Amino acid sequence: MQLSSLLNRFNEPETLKMAKLGRELRAKGIDVIDLSLGEPDFDTPQHIKDAAIKAINDNWSHYTPVPGFLDLREAVCTKLKRDNNLDYAPENIVTSTGAKQSLANAILALVDEGDEVVIPTPYWVTYSELVKIARGKVVEIRTTVENGFKTTAAELEAAITPNTKVFMFSSPCNPSGAVYSKAELEALAAVFRKHPNITILSDEIYEYINFVGKHESIAQFADLKDRVVIINGLSKGFAMTGWRLGYIAANATIAKACEKLQGQFTSGTCSITQKAAVAALTGDLRPSEEMTEEFTRRRTRTLELVKEIPGFKCFEPEGAFYVFPDVSAYYGKSDGTTTISNAADFSMYLLNTAHVSSVMGDAFGEPNCVRFSFANSMGNIEKAWGRIKEALSKLK
Numbered sequence: 001m002q003l004s005s006l007l008n009r010f011n012e013p014e015t016l017k018m019a020k021l022g023r024e025l026r027a028k029g030i031d032v033i034d035l036s037l038g039e040p041d042f043d044t045p046q047h048i049k050d051a052a053i054k055a056i057n058d059n060w061s062h063y064t065p066v067p068g069f070l071d072l073r074e075a076v077c078t079k080l081k082r083d084n085n086l087d088y089a090p091e092n093i094v095t096s097t098g099a100k101q102s103l104a105n106a107i108l109a110l111v112d113e114g115d116e117v118v119i120p121t122p123y124w125v126t127y128s129e130l131v132k133i134a135r136g137k138v139v140e141i142r143t144t145v146e147n148g149f150k151t152t153a154a155e156l157e158a159a160i161t162p163n164t165k166v167f168m169f170s171s172p173c174n175p176s177g178a179v180y181s182k183a184e185l186e187a188l189a190a191v192f193r194k195h196p197n198i199t200i201l202s203d204e205i206y207e208y209i210n211f212v213g214k215h216e217s218i219a220q221f222a223d224l225k226d227r228v229v230i231i232n233g234l235s236k237g238f239a240m241t242g243w244r245l246g247y248i249a250a251n252a253t254i255a256k257a258c259e260k261l262q263g264q265f266t267s268g269t270c271s272i273t274q275k276a277a278v279a280a281l282t283g284d285l286r287p288s289e290e291m292t293e294e295f296t297r298r299r300t301r302t303l304e305l306v307k308e309i310p311g312f313k314c315f316e317p318e319g320a321f322y323v324f325p326d327v328s329a330y331y332g333k334s335d336g337t338t339t340i341s342n343a344a345d346f347s348m349y350l351l352n353t354a355h356v357s358s359v360m361g362d363a364f365g366e367p368n369c370v371r372f373s374f375a376n377s378m379g380n381i382e383k384a385w386g387r388i389k390e391a392l393s394k395l396k
């Protein structure tokens with residue numbers, strides 16, 4: 001059987017591959033600690049679960065409007081005003097089965113064959129693959145641990161060509177944890193003002209998991225707002241990864257285009273999830289704040305433990321729940337059996353020797369780094385980093 005050539009254009013997510021390998025070892029009875037996956041380990045807050053149970057009992061069991069129920073889109077607008085001081089109307093909002101689908105909708109709505117999409121490295125695995133699916137061209141801007149994994153106006157300007165269609169980034173960033181300040185966004189905005197045909201995809205899904213202060217959206221610059229597509233969702237901030245709820249806020253033309261695409265792919269997301277999402281977006285944010293407080297404690301402890309590892313160069317994450325150290329000091333080293341040549345070898349060595357799963361940086365466009373999550377219990381974090389330290393001490 002001949003499968004379509006589309007399948008050869010993109011890769012399966014490396015994050016999911018590592019989680020699968022970890023599960024396979026666990027099935028053999030090995031105690032694997034998972035620092036590979038990107039999801040809060042908390043339960044969804046009770047008031048959100050209650051709203052879902054009520055929605056089931058009230059028989060919200062039918063197909064929904066493709067962009068989502070009106071009350072949900074109004075709730076997204078309320079959230080954008082409350083948290084970001086941004087004015088949007090329900091016609092600007094399309095909800096979906098996760099920020100991943102929202103990104104796919106937006107890329108497919110905007111990118112044609114040969115269009116260039118500028119993405120600063122490191123970036124979330126899915127960005128480059130979606131661009132490839134759309135037959136666009138990924139143009140990377142390489143940022144490094146030394147410059148806080150952020151792109152500058154000069155680097156952005158240099159990456160732009162007449163074929164640039166889209167710039168996409170996340171702040172807080174998965175995997176680096178970089179968070180753009182208002183001044184840093186203003187510097188990028190000045191470049192975008194000179195290039196009016198570029199659309200900016202601003203992935204803000206880690207908005208609430210911010211360790212350095214207030215979240216800033218590039219959509220706050222009024223003259224750019226119409227060219228910004230905000231991507232967000234409930235997975236990270238409300239511990240709702242399995243519920244599948246993402247959304248965009250965009251100009252009405254892009255919103256309509258996303259609705260058209262989604263109308264053929266999935267239709268509206270789960271009705272029960274939508275009703276629960278209204279409770280999440282308009283309800284008490286204290287449970288979300290408590291999760292971030294716990295992530296803050298784990299971040300502090302993780303950074304203490306990472307400092308004990310010789311050879312790591314580690315940026316202190318300003319948001320999200322990952323550390324993303326440069327591990328290249330270990331390249332060329334061996335324990336007598338295994339030689340580490342790259343981040344993939346490094347990750348596999350830790351999985352097989354320390355029984356800790358991580359994700360190699362290549363998947364994020366940064367081959368010298370490896371991503372370790374701290375969305376795991378303090379006990380597991382302590383245990384995992386103890387094992388990592390011991391396994392790495394055997395490499396000479």
Ligand code: PLP
Nearest residue numbers: 038098099100124174233235246
């Ligand atoms: N954007 C970033 C930066 C992410 O890390 C993730 C999930 O890992 C997503 C989007 C997708 O989130 P969702 O669960 O809403 O599809």
